[in-house]
Amino acid sequence: MSKPTILTFKDVVPFDLEAIADGGQAFRWEQTNDGEYLGVIGNAVINARQTGDNLEIVSNLKKENEYKIRDYFDLDRDYSSIEKKLLCFEELQPAVNFCTGNRILHQDPWETTISFIISANNSIRNIKNTIRRLCESYGDQIQFNEKIYYTFPVPERLAGLSEDEIRQTRCGYRAKYIKETSCMIADGKVDIFNLHKLTTKEIRKQLKQLPGVGKKVADCILLFSMRKFDAFPIDVWIKRVLEHIYFSGKQMPISKLQEYAENRFGDLAGFAQQYLFHYTRSCWKEIQNKNN
């Protein structure tokens, strides 16, 4: 068994590992100790710890693959500049100040697709448990530091399973969607790994052909795995906070909220969404009370 590789990324600013790992954009990060997170990215087992402005990684990655970490955590993007632009929107200031350094990960599009199909009408705890069972049952084993970890199963593996076998991960009625989507991707009907070359609108259209993928899930895939930052996924939390901020708490149709946010934030929409989501989910009661 190879020795763990230790990588230190210095002066990573702004960066908030907790907000990133626990911000609902990825479901395979678990806090192991105070401030320390463990995740599996592709074939890599990653132990991540933030110490001040440094990000320390202990993993089974070879040193020459350091770029994969940079790419995944989006370390080469100037988030200071992005946050500065977002702070020009007065209503975003509390959210950006609450979780400065909340970056958008660059995840695998296939894993992101299945993960967010599972997320529909589901709680984050259940989503994580189902994905864990999916990996433990149908992923490949990785040995690291005398423990066994699991990769996310490849499309062909899930496509070859029966609906009942998938259902054993306790994903409920979503098993049918996972099965059908896996088949479409394994058969090449949707070229999930090359979609990023298209425009946001074109990709969204293709993604929505997949069973279990509607507008919201498609926008999550666009934002969290294809770096389409003009995507703005609207879930219950974002709906609540947009209605609160812009419409005096009045219930609005998603389509109106979508149009409003995309027009207001443009190419920064995805970033705005991610700060708003984490802030709202963490502080909803305080947000409500502030203006009442």
Place this chain on the structure above:
DNA sequence: TGGCAGGGTCATA
């Protein structure tokens, strides 16, 4: 112990 909501999607009318 039972009711309810949870990062929505889909079929139906």
Place this chain on the structure above:
DNA sequence: TATGACCCTGCC
């Protein structure tokens, strides 16, 4: 375009 069903789990 609006409405309700949908698996399962954890929480109150």
